Amino acid sequence: MYDTATDQDKKIIIAIDGYSACGKSSTAKEVASRLGFTYVDSGAMYRAVTLYFLDHNVDLENQQQIAKALKEITITFKYNKAERRFETYLNGGNIEEDIRRMRVSNMVSKVSVIPEVRSAMVDLQRVMGKGGGVVMDGRDIGTTVYPDAELKVFMTANFEARVDRRMRELESNGVEITSDEIKENLATRDRIDSTREVSPLRKADDAHEIDTSYITFEQQVQKIIELARSRMKALSNA
Ligand code: CDP
Numbered sequence: 001m002y003d004t005a006t007d008q009d010k011k012i013i014i015a016i017d018g019y020s021a022c023g024k025s026s027t028a029k030e031v032a033s034r035l036g037f038t039y040v041d042s043g044a045m046y047r048a049v050t051l052y053f054l055d056h057n058v059d060l061e062n063q064q065q066i067a068k069a070l071k072e073i074t075i076t077f078k079y080n081k082a083e084r085r086f087e088t089y090l091n092g093g094n095i096e097e098d099i100r101r102m103r104v105s106n107m108v109s110k111v112s113v114i115p116e117v118r119s120a121m122v123d124l125q126r127v128m129g130k131g132g133g134v135v136m137d138g139r140d141i142g143t144t145v146y147p148d149a150e151l152k153v154f155m156t157a158n159f160e161a162r163v164d165r166r167m168r169e170l171e172s173n174g175v176e177i178t179s180d181e182i183k184e185n186l187a188t189r190d191r192i193d194s195t196r197e198v199s200p201l202r203k204a205d206d207a208h209e210i211d212t213s214y215i216t217f218e219q220q221v222q223k224i225i226e227l228a229r230s231r232m233k234a235l236s237n238a
Helices: 024-035 043-055 063-072 107-113 115-128 141-145 158-170 179-196 217-237
Strands: 013-018 040-041 076-078 085-090 133-140 149-155 208-211
Touching: 013 024, 013 141, 013 217, 024 040, 024 133, 024 217, 040 043, 040 085, 040 115, 043 063, 043 076, 043 085, 043 107, 043 115, 043 133, 043 217, 063 115, 076 115, 107 115, 107 179, 133 141, 141 149, 149 217, 158 179, 208 217
Parallel strands: 013 133, 013 149, 040 133, 149 208
Antiparallel strands: 076 085
16 A cells, blocks of 8 residues: 555665654654665664663763773664564663653753764664665764765754644653753754764755644655655666
8 A cells, every 4th residue: 555665676765864853753664664664763772872871870971981881782673563663672671661751851962972972873873774775864864874865854843843742742652741841852952963063963965854844744754755756766767
């Protein structure tokens, strides 16, 4: 029923970047599922490192502790058939729910500025994307991880729409939170993510920008599927 890519199609890489709560992850997951591609949530990887640092009291100023912790961390994704989603595992344990909590959200951007953390995650993301047929979402996928990705999308949305979406998402997961807490978290992460020295969040010059403030989820998904189809067609005719 869906638009699954055929074997003849070029196994492209689709990079989806943008600010938090613009609908990146849910859109990326759906696009991957309809095309029969693998989905990689790069943000979950930074969240997993953050959880480990919090639980092991890693001092963010201490390079030795950081290097040691990074060596101890193994991150994997496994598909949960019952929940119909990929879940994040840290050293074999399922941490999908823990990494969405505010204690992690409030710390993750401070961990993500650390060059050693970025370099370890970028290496892992490149391994996960090997062979193509991948949709990866994050902040620097089209600029740093896959600057040659065949399709790059940059998703935006106005601040109110983002706060509203994150609020509904957390509430549906049973997390009690005020809209002020969400506003504070999103604004702080926007600032840190887009001003950090190593691979800051920015739109790649060749990315297609999609403003999701006033379009439906289905329209977002369709737009990217159309872009992917036309890119795959152009490549297979080349
Ligand atoms: O779910 P949400 O959009 O709020 O964030 P996320 O995609 O889970 O990413 C969490 C944090 O990880 C971001 O705020 C960034 O600090 C960091 N991140 C990054 O630096 N680079 C990426 N490619 C992905 C995430």
